[in-house]
Amino acid sequence: MIKKVQLPLQTMNLVLGFMIWVIISSLLPFIKEDIDIPADKIAILTAIPVVLGSILRIPLGYYANVIGARLVFLISFVLLMFPVFYISEASSYIDLIIGGLFLGVGGAVFSVGVTSLPKYYPKEKHGFVNGIYGAGNIGTAISTFAAPMIATQIGWSLTVKLYLILLLVFIVINIFLGDKHEVKVKTPIIEQIKGVWKNDKLWFFSLFYFITFGSFVAFTVYLPNFLVSNFELDKVDAGLRTAGFIAVATVFRPVGGWLGDKFQPLFLLMGVFSVYTIAAILLAFSPSIMLYTIGCIVIGISAGIGNGVIFKLVPFYFNKQAGIANGIVSMMGGLGGFFPPLLLATIFSITGQYSIGFMLLSSVSLASLVLVVFMYYQDRLKLAQEVFKSTGQGIMVTNTAGTIVTVNPSFTQLTGFSEDEAIGKTPRILKSNRQEKAFYDEMWKCIQKDGMWQGEIWNTKKNGEVFLEWLNISAVKDETGEDVRYVGTFTDITEHRTNEGNQS
Numbered sequence: 001m002i003k004k005v006q007l008p009l010q011t012m013n014l015v016l017g018f019m020i021w022v023i024i025s026s027l028l029p030f031i032k033e034d035i036d037i038p039a040d041k042i043a044i045l046t047a048i049p050v051v052l053g054s055i056l057r058i059p060l061g062y063y064a065n066v067i068g069a070r071l072v073f074l075i076s077f078v079l080l081m082f083p084v085f086y087i088s089e090a091s092s093y094i095d096l097i098i099g100g101l102f103l104g105v106g107g108a109v110f111s112v113g114v115t116s117l118p119k120y121y122p123k124e125k126h127g128f129v130n131g132i133y134g135a136g137n138i139g140t141a142i143s144t145f146a147a148p149m150i151a152t153q154i155g156w157s158l159t160v161k162l163y164l165i166l167l168l169v170f171i172v173i174n175i176f177l178g179d180k181h182e183v184k185v186k187t188p189i190i191e192q193i194k195g196v197w198k199n200d201k202l203w204f205f206s207l208f209y210f211i212t213f214g215s216f217v218a219f220t221v222y223l224p225n226f227l228v229s230n231f232e233l234d235k236v237d238a239g240l241r242t243a244g245f246i247a248v249a250t251v252f253r254p255v256g257g258w259l260g261d262k263f264q265p266l267f268l269l270m271g272v273f274s275v276y277t278i279a280a281i282l283l284a285f286s287p288s289i290m291l292y293t294i295g296c297i298v299i300g301i302s303a304g305i306g307n308g309v310i311f312k313l314v315p316f317y318f319n320k321q322a323g324i325a326n327g328i329v330s331m332m333g334g335l336g337g338f339f340p341p342l343l344l345a346t347i348f349s350i351t352g353q354y355s356i357g358f359m360l361l362s363s364v365s366l367a368s369l370v371l372v373v374f375m376y377y378q379d380r381l382k383l384a385q386e387v388f389k390s391t392g393q394g395i396m397v398t399n400t401a402g403t404i405v406t407v408n409p410s411f412t413q414l415t416g417f418s419e420d421e422a423i424g425k426t427p428r429i430l431k432s433n434r435q436e437k438a439f440y441d442e443m444w445k446c447i448q449k450d451g452m453w454q455g456e457i458w459n460t461k462k463n464g465e466v467f468l469e470w471l472n473i474s475a476v477k478d479e480t481g482e483d484v485r486y487v488g489t490f491t492d493i494t495e496h497r498t499n500e501g502n503q504s
Contacts, residue, residue: 002177002180006120007117007129007133009177011113011132012170013077013112013174014110014136014137014139015136015138016106016166017080017109018107018136018138018140018143019139019143019166020080020084020106020139021103021107021140022139022140023084023143024046024049024096025046026147027148028046031156034091035091035095037093037096038093045096045100047337048101049101049106049107050104050107051335052104053104053105053106053108054104054107056104057110057327057330059327060072060108060109060111061324061325061326062327064112065116066184066186068116068179068182069113069116069178070178071178072109072112073170076109076112077170077174078167079105080103080106080167081164081167081168083102083105084103084164085161086099087099088161089157108334110136110137110330113136114130114311114314114315115327117129117130117133118315119182119183123316124261126257126315127256127259127261127308128258128260130311131257131260132254134254134257137246137249138247138250140217140220140246141220196318196324199318201317201375202318204372204375205317206331208310208368209307209329209333209336210333211276211306211364211365211368212272212303212333213303213307213330213334214335214336214337216304218336219303220246222344223238223241223296224238231289245297246300248300248301248304249300249301249307252308253305254308256304257312260309260313266313266379268309269310270373270376272305272309273306273366273372275301275302276302276361276362279299279302280358280361280365281362282294282295283295283299307333343360388408391408392410392491393491394407394410394490395407395408395411395488395489397486398427398488399484400484400485400486402426402427403424403425404426405485406423407423414461414469415459415461416461417429417430417462421462427488430461431459431460432459432460435457451474451477452472453473454473455470456469457469457471459490467492467494469491469493469494471489473488
């Protein structure tokens with residue numbers, strides 16, 4: 001029973017964490033009426049919670065493995081009560097900066113669920129499960145639209161205090177429904193970091209999440225003001241359109257995870273960044289409100305799918321270091337939500353428009369597309385190398401001149417010749433002199449005619465022992481049909497032939 005409720009429980013924990021994470025930006029119009037906030041400091045104030053919310057994702061992801069998600073969520077919610085209360089009593093800009101910094105704990109809890117929840121499900125469901133959990137970022141939308149409505153009735157200070165009640169309720173729920181017996185992983189954090197930081201995939205995923213989740217946060221923060229100032233929409237209309245963007249991105253996150261379970265995730269990311277590249281160019285030219293709406297919705301769909309796919313890939317490639325890997329990738333995503341709003345604000349103050357910012361997004365998306373393609377072919381090459389090295393058959397590859405260019409470990413095991421001893425030589429190093437020249441002439445006629453030959457042949461090992469092998473030789477051709485190399489695969493069948501002779 002307890003294990004079955006972990007997905008809905010931890011998803012609701014994330015909803016609450018994200019609701020608290022954006023308290024200040026949600027209530028900023030009301031807070032500004034009581035506290036003097038310099039106009040040039042507003043972007044910094046709304047971005048400050050992202051800083052700690054990003055950095056803390058690494059230790060929270062790690063400790064989710066060490067002490068379990070139940071305790072990490074409990075401790076996080078207890079800690080959040082202090083900045084929430086402090087902000088409710090704030091009377092200065094500095095108070096908001098201090099309280100906002102520690103609100104970051106609410107955003108940091110993201111790495112807890114993506115580390116914990118895959119333990120309860122088979123690998124083929126990890127994408128969908130993490131996608132469902134990630135949909136908890138709908139908490140940002142809930143606060144963005146519910147908090148102002150409540151504040152108009154009771155004021156912003158009391159509205160913030162209501163979050164204290166929610167925190168207390170969830171503390172109690174987690175005490176009773178959190179899993180006390182979650183599987184723990186207690187590898188020291190330094191060892192886990194050493195195990196992942198040199199892996200280029202970690203930094204590729206970090207870049208991809210920096211773009212997909214970062215753009216989600218950036219659009220959420222900047223859209224209301226942009227739609228009002230650029231298209232002269234009223235605040236309610238702008239708010240509803242922003243809500244639509246958040247809803248689309250949130251709904252498509254579990255869709256992305258589910259698609260990642262069903263299809264090749266890297267193909268999906270290729271599609272995501274292709275769409276990003278085109279949509280960002282569209283937005284850069286500030287089209288009509290209709291085209292702009294379409295562009296934003298396309299970005300929202302792509303962001304949601306991309307976010308879901310990435311957290312299908314992370315536990316797949318970093319199963320033993322999932323906590324620290326999830327923490328680092330999600331941290332970079334959080335930072336991706338910190339820098340774009342500041343960058344867009346700076347670009348707008350200098351140029352009076354956002355076009356350059358969108359063109360930068362398009363350029364980074366195109367670079368990411370190239371990296372995903374590179375990862376895909378790198379994985380295919382790695383798979384081919386693993387098959388080459390692990391197969392039980394001996395493999396020898398020669399060029400068209402008959403010079404050996406590579407051999408696999410099984411070749412060495414079967415013949416006694418090491419890789420260094422074989423490369424640069426010809427297959428004659430194995431010749432036993434038991435076959436006549438006519439045998440080899442007929443073999444090569446068959447290869448030239450049919451592109452392959454197979455049959456029994458006697459060869460000699462390095463130690464002089466003669467053995468019978470079953471040999472397959474295939475010609476590898478280029479686009480013009482010319483032979484460029486030959487691949488020979490063989491198996492020692494001496495013992496098998498001896499057994500047959502004894503039986504007869």
